[in-house]
Amino acid sequence: MEEIHRLLRRQIERSGVNLKATEDGRALLDTLDKTYKHFEDERKILEESAKRMLERISSSNENLLTIISTLDGFNYHVSHDLKTSMIHTVSLSKMIQKYQEAENPEKVKEILNKLVNNSENGLNLVEKFLRISQFNTQLVEQDLTTINIPDLINSIAKELDFKSPYEINFAQTEFTELNAKEVGIQSLFHNLLTNAIKYRESKRTLKIDIRLVQNGRDKLIYFKDNGIGIDLESNRDKMFKPFVRIENGLNKEGTGVGLFLVKKIVGEHNGTIKVNSVLDEGTEFIITF
Amino acid sequence: MSEKLDFFIIDDSDVNNYYTEDLLNEFEFTNSITTFLKATEGLAELTKRIQEKTKLPDVVFLDIRMPEMDGFEFIEELDEVLDDQELTSKIFILTSSKHRRDVESFEKQKIACEFLNKPLEKNEIISMVDKHFS
Known part of the structure; x- marks a missing residue:
């Protein structure tokens, strides 16, 4: 744009007309300059907004990719679990058929008990999945x-x-209030607290240190416990995935959904979550809103 | 078939083990069935037998999706234990999964020789035994 402006001015000068000599000419040049400056400003604004739009598109693309891969893992798990439950039903029913034909009522009774158990587990499974998807809708x-x-x-x-x-302990409180989705934040801290209780080191008193740090516009929440810790080397990638259980916590009851939800909630607020952990010393989550 | 067969079943699902064990017991050729609810326990037993050079099972039914150690991790670990020795046991994957990911992982490895879907059927067992032990 500036280039065209310069060329135009040079062409006018070359044409022999001395615009600078007259009042009208000077006004014309002035208008010309202003018009081009205006164009230039407009162009810069457009360029800036195009750049911002591109950034937004590529970041939402990235988000979509994460969502797809999470959903893929989620679907894989859900379909596998439901299928397993159905296969158990088929297997046990076939056995009932076999022992019914062999006229072995004792065996039929034994298998029927297992079938009832299995069906109840299947129902619990479906209810668990429904609860998770319901929570998602609620959160959004x-x-x-x-x-x-x-x-x-x-x-x-x-x-x-x-x-x-x-x-x-609230060791540091540079802020106390957060503008967020209550159902999400409630579930987030519920999950972090129950994890801290579940994976506590029984030899020492459970200590949870929370620091609320304001960093410019960012609100950082440090949530640190003195529990059994997580081996991050082998678990960093999988700890936020749905239905994954961390090895040293396998003897504890759990569904493998907690941290997946925590990450989802943080993501729903456009925040980030990081984790530091040392085995036998504790785990620290750093959430940025 | 000259000898009777020893089976290992490695699967975290006790319902599946109950069913497969019951099915295998129908056959004359079944000598023994040992079940492991954890891949690590099955691996430990196989490792012990490989190192002590004692009798290995003829067939190992191996599930894929198990907590702690899954079927393919089991295969990797076993591969290391074997260290180029040939495995005399036949390993059959027995899974509810028909997922592309799992089929591809099966095709990439060399230890397991069959990919079977649950629930195992009587005629499947017969044809597998014919194929590998006649």
């Missing part, structure tokens, strides 16, 4: 409200069964 639809983080954490902790003494 909810509006933002102002949430007092320490109050929320304390009220969740009061409802939980810690089984033995514990400490929750």
